[in-house]
Amino acid sequence: MKRENVTHLLATDLDGTLVGEQEMTAFLLDYYKDRPYQVELVYVTGRHYASTMDLINDEKLPMPSVLISDVGTEMYDFNDPALHERWKKTLEEQWNPDAISRIVELCSGLMPQSIPSTHRLSYYAESDEAVEDVKRKLIDSSVPHKLIYSSGRDVDILPPNAGKGEALSFLIREKGWEEANILVAGDSGNDRDMLTLGYPSVIVGNCQEELKELPDHPMIFRAQRLCAGGIHEAWEHFFEKAAAVK
Structure with a gap:
């Protein structure tokens, strides 16, 4: 089931990325509310489902459109419950x-x-x-x-076809979101395969050492700010400055 009119999407890790600096998380979410477009949220986390839901409640985060949990082995679309089974079937082989x-x-x-x-x-x-x-x-x-x-x-x-990158790619194809403005955000090695998909991506300023070793690429932005502050920095770099030039 495709969701229509998705023009902007944030696919982000949680711990150490969207979450970690409460003031910056609140600032980023308010910033998105002020945009003239809707920003679709996809959480891509190493946490399992119950742990993720606890974090969402504890940090008062908005519910995402889609949750990819367990390092890309579980997928929950809250508007399309069957997506979970479709993804699971691909992993069984x-x-x-x-x-x-x-x-x-x-x-x-x-x-x-x-x-x-x-x-x-x-x-x-x-x-x-x-x-x-x-x-x-x-x-x-x-x-x-x-x-x-x-x-x-x-x-x-x-499974060999699992991981955050494979899961996010599957989701984007399933939903027909290939033409959306997508920002991918992460801070550690289990984010590497989604940060290198070729979409605009941000490595936040507090990243783990393994991401500091990632080769430079024009679609990978190395933020100076920590956690959600780095996401905001990259969003401005990829989307707002580009729109201003046009």
């Missing part, structure tokens, strides 16, 4: 969590996280070396997967 779990158990330095998700295996890593070890073993096994290492400790192993 190459997902073998039992085989992946057996391989990880052979590695040391990884501690399982208790995450209520069927398309995500998550761990805390004691060191970079532990992550490299499990990467090698998974590659050698030829079990289809995607491994994402972020924030110097979080390891998520997903």
